[in-house]
Amino acid sequence: SILSIGWAQWILSDLPQDSLSLAMTHPEMDWPTAHAACPVLALAGDETLAGCVPARRRRQLRRARQAASRCGRIALLSASGSPQTFLDQLIRLHNMRWAEQGGGVLANAAVEQFHRLSLPLLDAHGLVRCWLFAIDGGTVGAYYGFHHRGRAYAYLGGFDPAYAEESPGAILIGHAIAEAIREDAREFDFLRGQEAYKYGWGAVDRWTMRRVWTRS
Template identity: 90%
Template sequence: LYLEHGTAGSKLLPVGISLSDYLDILAVPGIEAEVVGIISESIFSIGWAQWILSDLPQDSVALAMKHPEMDRPTAHAACPVLAIAGDETLAGCVPARRRRQLRRARQAASRCGGIALSSACGSPQTFLDQLIRLHNVRWAEHGGGMLANPAVEQFHRLSLPLLDAHGLVRCWLLAIDDRTIGAYYGFHHRGRAYAYLGGFDPAYAEESPGAILIGHAIVESIREDAREFDFLRGQEAYKYGWGAADRWTMRRVWTRS
C-alpha cells in the first residue's frame, strides 16, 4: 500500500491500482481470518482519511474485513469471463457466429500462405521481441502501445522468464510463410486461463490474426482442463462475441469521520 496526499486528506491505496485487473490481500489458505485481523489493526494505526481497495474479486480475502467505518462493497469493474465447456470444436462454449468467423479467418490466412501456430514458451526474450514489434506497429497511429514505454518493456524482460519457469504463461505466435504476424500473451493458473495482451501486423487485419490466436488459446485452455477463460478488465465488444459474460470486481472504501 502507499499513501497519496491531497487537499482532501491522505488516501491509502494498493500498489498496482489502475494497472492490475485483480487486487487482494494475499494470505496462506486456512489462516485468512487471522491475517485480516492483523492487517486491520496495523492499517488503522496509520494516519489516512480514506483507505480504498478496488478491483477485488468476489471471493477475495479483503471483502471479509469488518469495521464500523467500512462502506458496503460496491461493484467496481467488469471482467468478461467465458465459461469453458465442451471440446476443442468450441461448440460447447463459443457462439456459432464466432465459430464461423474463426473458420473464415483461418481460410483467409491460408490463402495468404502456409500458416503456423507455435508456442513461444521456453523462449521468452524471442517472444517479447515479436510481441513488442507487433504491438507497437498496431498502436503506432494512436500514440504507441503500453509496451512502447521502456520501463514497461524492462519489467516484462525481467518477469516473463520467471513466470515461464513456473509454467504460468501461455505465449503463442502466428506466422504465415515464416513471417510472424501475430502474438498472444496469456496466463494459466488453477484451472483458469487469462488473455492478457496481444499484437498483430495491421497489414494482415483482413485475416484476423488476433481472433485466430484467441481461438487457439481457448482450445488450448480446454485441453488443459480450464474452467474459465478470463478476458480481464474492460468491456470491449469482441470479448462478448466469444460468449463471455461480465463478472464484476468489488470496491471497498473506509472513510474516517
C-alpha cells in the same frame, strides 16, 4: 499498528467476489460496490469450441483461417521456453497495432523492462501461455496469456495491421481457448474491460468489487 500510520482513506479496488476483504467489518468502511467488469467465458466441450463459443464466432474463425491460408503457409507456434524472443515479437506487433493511437502499453520503457524481468520467471513456473502466428515464416500475430488453477487469462496481444483482414488476433484467441480446454481449464478470463469482441466469444461479465475505508 495500522492506526498509527498517517492516512485518510484506503481504497480497495478490483477485489474478486470471494475476497476475504469483502467480509471485513468496521464502522468507517462502506459496503462493497461493483468496480469493474471482467468478461469470462465458461469452457465446455472440446477443442472444436462448439461447446462454449457461439456458432457465429466459430464461422468467423474458420473464414479467418481460410483467408490467412490463402496468403501462405500458416503456423501457430508456442513461444514457451524463449520468453525474450517472444517479447521482441510481441512488442513489435503491439506497437505496430497501436502506432496511430500514440503507441500501446508496451511502448513505455518501464513496462517493457518489467516484462523482460518477469516473463522468464513466470515461464519457468509454467504460468504463461505465449503463442505466435506466422504466415510463410513471418510472424504476424502474438498472444500473451496465463494459466493457473483451472483458469486461463487473456492478457495482451498484437498483430501486423497489414494482415487485419486475416484476423490473426482472433485466430490466436481461438487457439488459446482450444488449448485451455485441452488443459482442462474451467474458464477463459478476458480480464478487465468491456470491449465488444470479448462478448462475441460468448463471455459474460463478472464484476470485481470495491471497498473504501474513510478515516474520520
